[in-house]
Amino acid sequence: MTQKLEPSGAVMDYPRRDAGDKVRGRTKYTVDQAGSDTLHAVLVRSDVAAGRIAALQVDAALAMPGVRAIATGEDAPDRHGLGIADHPIFASTDIRYHGEPILAIAADTLDQAKAAAAKVVLRIDPVEPVLTMAEALQAGARLIHPDWKDYEILFSGAARGGNIAWTATVERGDTDAAFARDDVTIVEGCYRVGRQNHVSFEPRAVVASFEDGRYHIVTSTQAPWTVKNVTAMALGISPSQVRVTVPPVGGGFGLKFDCSLEPYAAILARKTGQKVSLINSREEEMLTCLSRENAEIRLRSAVTPEGEIAAREGTVLMDCGAYGGEQVFLTTMTAHTLGGNYRLGATKIASHAVYTNTAPNGAFRACNGVYNTFALERHTDEICAAIGMDPMEFRKRNVVGDGSLGATGQVFQGDVLKPMLERMERLIGADPQPEIDPDRYLYGQATTVGTWFIFVGPSAASVILNADGSATLVTSGVEIGSGTMMQSLPQMVAAELGIHPDKVIVKTADTDASGRDLGVGGGRTTVSIGAASTAACAEVRQKLLSVASEMLQTPVSKLVLGNGRIEIAGRAGSGMTIQTVIAEAEVRHGPISGSGAFTAPGTPSMPGCAAGHFIDAIDIPVFAVHNCDIAIEKATGRISVLNYRVVQDVGRAINPRAIKSQVQGGVVQGLGYALHEEMTINGDGCIDQSGFETYKIPGVGDAIPITLEMFEGAPSIGPLGTKGAGEVPILNVGATIACAVANATGKQVNELPLVPPRVLDIIENETSGLDLVHIHSDWRRNV
Amino acid sequence: MTIRLTINGQIRTYDGDPRDSLLDALRRTYRLTGAKDVCREGFCGACTVHIDGQAVPSCLRPMGLLEGADVTTIEGISSPEGFSPVQAAFVEHDVVQCGMCFPGMVMSMTDFLKRNPSPSRAEVKTAMAGNLCRCTGYEKIVDAVMSVQADERANR
Numbered sequence: 001m002t003q004k005l006e007p008s009g010a011v012m013d014y015p016r017r018d019a020g021d022k023v024r025g026r027t028k029y030t031v032d033q034a035g036s037d038t039l040h041a042v043l044v045r046s047d048v049a050a051g052r053i054a055a056l057q058v059d060a061a062l063a064m065p066g067v068r069a070i071a072t073g074e075d076a077p078d079r080h081g082l083g084i085a086d087h088p089i090f091a092s093t094d095i096r097y098h099g100e101p102i103l104a105i106a107a108d109t110l111d112q113a114k115a116a117a118a119k120v121v122l123r124i125d126p127v128e129p130v131l132t133m134a135e136a137l138q139a140g141a142r143l144i145h146p147d148w149k150d151y152e153i154l155f156s157g158a159a160r161g162g163n164i165a166w167t168a169t170v171e172r173g174d175t176d177a178a179f180a181r182d183d184v185t186i187v188e189g190c191y192r193v194g195r196q197n198h199v200s201f202e203p204r205a206v207v208a209s210f211e212d213g214r215y216h217i218v219t220s221t222q223a224p225w226t227v228k229n230v231t232a233m234a235l236g237i238s239p240s241q242v243r244v245t246v247p248p249v250g251g252g253f254g255l256k257f258d259c260s261l262e263p264y265a266a267i268l269a270r271k272t273g274q275k276v277s278l279i280n281s282r283e284e285e286m287l288t289c290l291s292r293e294n295a296e297i298r299l300r301s302a303v304t305p306e307g308e309i310a311a312r313e314g315t316v317l318m319d320c321g322a323y324g325g326e327q328v329f330l331t332t333m334t335a336h337t338l339g340g341n342y343r344l345g346a347t348k349i350a351s352h353a354v355y356t357n358t359a360p361n362g363a364f365r366a367c368n369g370v371y372n373t374f375a376l377e378r379h380t381d382e383i384c385a386a387i388g389m390d391p392m393e394f395r396k397r398n399v400v401g402d403g404s405l406g407a408t409g410q411v412f413q414g415d416v417l418k419p420m421l422e423r424m425e426r427l428i429g430a431d432p433q434p435e436i437d438p439d440r441y442l443y444g445q446a447t448t449v450g451t452w453f454i455f456v457g458p459s460a461a462s463v464i465l466n467a468d469g470s471a472t473l474v475t476s477g478v479e480i481g482s483g484t485m486m487q488s489l490p491q492m493v494a495a496e497l498g499i500h501p502d503k504v505i506v507k508t509a510d511t512d513a514s515g516r517d518l519g520v521g522g523g524r525t526t527v528s529i530g531a532a533s534t535a536a537c538a539e540v541r542q543k544l545l546s547v548a549s550e551m552l553q554t555p556v557s558k559l560v561l562g563n564g565r566i567e568i569a570g571r572a573g574s575g576m577t578i579q580t581v582i583a584e585a586e587v588r589h590g591p592i593s594g595s596g597a598f599t600a601p602g603t604p605s606m607p608g609c610a611a612g613h614f615i616d617a618i619d620i621p622v623f624a625v626h627n628c629d630i631a632i633e634k635a636t637g638r639i640s641v642l643n644y645r646v647v648q649d650v651g652r653a654i655n656p657r658a659i660k661s662q663v664q665g666g667v668v669q670g671l672g673y674a675l676h677e678e679m680t681i682n683g684d685g686c687i688d689q690s691g692f693e694t695y696k697i698p699g700v701g702d703a704i705p706i707t708l709e710m711f712e713g714a715p716s717i718g719p720l721g722t723k724g725a726g727e728v729p730i731l732n733v734g735a736t737i738a739c740a741v742a743n744a745t746g747k748q749v750n751e752l753p754l755v756p757p758r759v760l761d762i763i764e765n766e767t768s769g770l771d772l773v774h775i776h777s778d779w780r781r782n783v
Numbered sequence: 784m785t786i787r788l789t790i791n792g793q794i795r796t797y798d799g800d801p802r803d804s805l806l807d808a809l810r811r812t813y814r815l816t817g818a819k820d821v822c823r824e825g826f827c828g829a830c831t832v833h834i835d836g837q838a839v840p841s842c843l844r845p846m847g848l849l850e851g852a853d854v855t856t857i858e859g860i861s862s863p864e865g866f867s868p869v870q871a872a873f874v875e876h877d878v879v880q881c882g883m884c885f886p887g888m889v890m891s892m893t894d895f896l897k898r899n900p901s902p903s904r905a906e907v908k909t910a911m912a913g914n915l916c917r918c919t920g921y922e923k924i925v926d927a928v929m930s931v932q933a934d935e936r937a938n939r
């Protein structure tokens with residue numbers, strides 16, 4: 001055996017190698033790829049939310065100057081989806097949302113494609129759209145998918161029916177008995193959040209070509225293998241006929257974790273024999289974004305005077321829009337984001353993905369977690385008020401620790417959240433109390449906890465050792481901006497091989513060159529691709545060291561790999577450079593390479609607890625503790641964030657500077673969600689916010705420096721003890737701001753975002769809170 | 784009508800529709816894709832270029848108004864091998880994430896520091912109000928801009 005790698009060898013503030021070209025404007029994102037040899041495509045979309053196509057004629061459009069091809073539903077008859085195949089590429093009979101694609105046009109120029117789109121004859125007989133989850137769940141509501149029973153099931157085991165696309169439930173213990181105890185206080189609350197648009201600066205974009213009988217898709221995606229498989233499914237071909245490569249991605253945040261524009265461009269490329277570029281306009285991105293879903297939540301808890309949570313029941317409605325999409329999968333998350341923070345007695349949780357005639361939603365950084373954390377932490381503070389316990393004390397008593405059961409009965413390892421709360425108390429104590437003018441402002445503060453988890457799942461890696469002593473890492477990883485492909489991965493490979501990270505070439509995703517991968521998201525890149533990469537390095541090391549062992553006449557166990565050399569332990573200057581050993585290895589065996597793989601190890605849950613879940617128990621929990629001080633201007637309801645503090649469980653910080661950047665960016669994105677990113681849907685089923693003027697993302701004036709303390713050493717199966725750090729910073733922000741507003745006003749806060757008119761309403765009016773009557777107080781009536 | 788203008792020191796002609804935006808002409812006709820097409824409304828600043836020495840969003844400038852104009856884009860702000868001081872600071876402070884906003888950030892902050900070489904942090908934040916970023920949370924970008932003036936003060 002060779003010596004085990006010490007994490008410290010990989011830890012450094014290694015700078016990213018793509019910064020130089022990015023600040024020079026040289027980086028070619030997918031949107032920059034299309035030159036004069038490329039056709040340009042547009043989608044013709046529905047301008048009603050629900051209806052039937054009565055007439056569709058494309059002859060006049062096809063005859064327009066420069067038009068090369070038009071694709072319609074006839075070109076892609078199959079449905080795709082996650083869990084259920086409910087989603088056609090083109091609407092060909094039924095229209096289910098405003099903005100649904102009906103056909104695609106490729107022309108020599110974008111202007112010609114747009115001019116042709118205006119000549120399409122399209123008549124839709126509209127029907128009354130079902131726009132809210134409350135309407136969709138009413139008895140006798142029109143079914144958005146009347147043929148739901150006929151859809152192909154891709155993942156079995158979930159209850160579904162009518163306008164409910166998917167249901168995931170957790171039942172552990174007897175909640176009725178706990179609620180009937182005479183020593184408990186029963187606390188109940190309802191919570192509601194709107195959608196959040198990712199506003200990734202690079203819109204969804206693709207350039208497709210059809211070469212030697214195969215599709216080549218160059219696309220802005222986080223999940224090249226999903227694009228490959230879904231495109232094949234939609235086109236009715238084998239996935240091996242689709243190659244996906246990915247240039248640098250100009251922001252993802254979850255938006256690009258699903259296939260979206262790729263099949264349209266692929267069909268047009270086949271029909272024209274030319275490269276076809278399709279790029280969403282900003283308006284299309286705003287109106288058809290796979291947003292973080294709007295959600296409605298009811299929580300009910302039985303709590304003893306000592307603060308023990310004897311029982312909890314929760315129901316979460318998640319608006320999936322017109323098609324199930326990611327929300328089908330994300331129903332799984334509620335068990336862990338709502339049920340993985342506090343020790344619970346009996347537990348019943350239901351998560352429904354609900355169809356509406358609105359644009360489909362999708363995945364967004366810490367998906368599902370941000371609003372469940374908001375609801376849970378507001379509920380927790382309401383419990384504290386009801387039983388008269390200090391919120392910090394309640395949290396320290398109740399957060400999950402070593403041996404605690406999660407909602408589905410999994411056993412958590414290690415005390416993490418409680419020591420993190422204690423660190424936060426010290427951070428708060430280190431700062432002076434903010435000084436504000438009490439005549440003009442209300443002061444509020446809050447501390448919240450959050451639980452997220454790393455998506456594990458399959459990843460593959462190959463490492464090729466080159467003759468000059470450099471190494472090439474080949475994976476399906478994508479650089480979406482977080483820097484993982486530029487920093488933690490080369491750092492880990494370099495540490496494993498005893499070379500400098502500059503000597504590690506990182507190949508960007510090409511599904512013809514690398515094995516299957518779940519995608520870049522969920523905080524999984526460092527963990528899953530990192531684990532596959534370090535496994536590949538182990539094979540490379542073994543081959544390299546066995547040759548060196550023969551050359552140096554020294555057992556492998558006495559060899560040390562470092563600084564580009566292989567030396568005999570304890571004898572500095574002995575041995576030789578890696579290049580010398582590689583040259584000898586080539587003579588003896590040929591070039592050195594290694595491959596590695598990783599997937600979910602599988603953590604047990606309690607049998608029979610969870611139904612309809614894609615993940616019954618979480619392999620790598622990640623915890624976060626947030627705190628803020630705010631001032632609310634009484635006259636306007638405007639909130640100023642005075643201090644924002646984060647204690648984040650990072651496992652092991654491989655690149656501390658990069659983690660700080662992720663936390664700063666993630667928290668500010670969360671402040672947008674908490675304070676001013678508001679999406680509304682009008683009576684026509686169209687999203688009102690069509691651009692930057694109406695949808696306000698945080699500007700520099702909305703940002704403050706975030707105080708971060710990294711909590712290291714929590715158990716993790718990740719390589720070198722790592723956990724992903726980029727996903728989780730947004731998790732508690734809505735919760736923390738909302739709890740601080742409740743603290744400042746002494747009122748209930750049940751909705752996000754906390755735009756000034758909503759805050760003024762909270763200040764000025766007596767409210768009994770929110771009651772969502774379509775979610776029953778009797779949990780059983782919700783399932 | 785043919786429009787004549789200077790782009791990155793070279794005389795260029797434009798025969799397209801005078802209503803076309805400078806942004807579209809740069810990206811489509813001259814294939815200078817460093818200016819990013821993000822909002823097309825003048826809110827995000829990702830398409831910022833210098834016209835006659837002043838930073839402006841190129842999406843809001845029709846080509847017809849640019850006869851004789853001197854345009855510098857991100858591709859022309861530094862030598863091919865080197866970095867401008869602002870670019871160098873952004874690289875040095877490792878502030879880049881997805882990178883889409885950075886060409887515009889460089890152009891805006893370069894113009895700003897030319898006009899105000901020793902700004903306060905608040906002045907930097909005010910000058911950055913027209914450049915949005917979805918990834919970074921801004922503060923490290925502000926740190927980097929502050930370091931440019933600190934370095935230049937140290938050199939004086």
